[in-house]
Amino acid sequence: MTRKYTYLFYVDFSITVYERNSLIVNSNSPIIHYFTSMPLLATITDADFGSQPVDSSNFRRRQAVRAVLFDENGEIAVLYVAKEMYHKLPGGGVEAGESLTSALTRECLEEAGSRPEIESEIGSVIEIRGQEKLVQESVCYLARVKGERRAPKFTEDEKANQFSLRFMSIDDALEKLKSDKPQSYNGRFIQKRDSAFLAAVAAML
Secondary structure, three states: OOEEEEEEEEOOEEEEEEEEOOEEEEOOOOOEEOOOOOOEEEEEEHHHHOOOOOOOOOOEEEEEEEEEEEOOOOOEEEEEEOOOOEEEOOEEEOOOOOOHHHHHHHHHHHHHOOEEEEEEEEEEEEEEEOOOOEEEEEEEEEEEEEOOOOOOOOOHHHHHOOEEEEEEOHHHHHHHHHHOOOOOHHHHHHHHHHHHHHHHHHHHO
């Protein structure tokens, strides 16, 4: 059975997708969406920050994964980006040849020093970033630390932005993100995106 969906992201532009088996194929671009079972939690555009949204039909597409990663004490991994003054969840882009879960494992090992044991899907968030000409689709999983925790291995760019790893309660994480004042365009999208993921998990618990 084929089901057709149209997601209206902003005035005069829509993305139509077709569900076949476990995949969704976006008819406007070659990107393949793997998260058909996940609810769409939010679509974030420039309009959320007081700017006019633009036609994103020619924007590049990026698939990404995020984790709400619990440790043995019931606290979650949160990254603090000191240079730009915001908090974020572990995660990043899916590289060529990776599955969503293998990408999540790599990102958690790099940024949180931990191997994730995935327990459930949380949902997806779509960001349409006009200044970056980017449509980014992030899927998020609830996971728990499996085995020994190690020090994160931040990239040179992450070190330059003064990344640090912290573990805190989900309520504290929500409050941190709520009070953050990101200094960059990118950071404002991250704040709104990861707040949506955390709120969804808080509602599940």
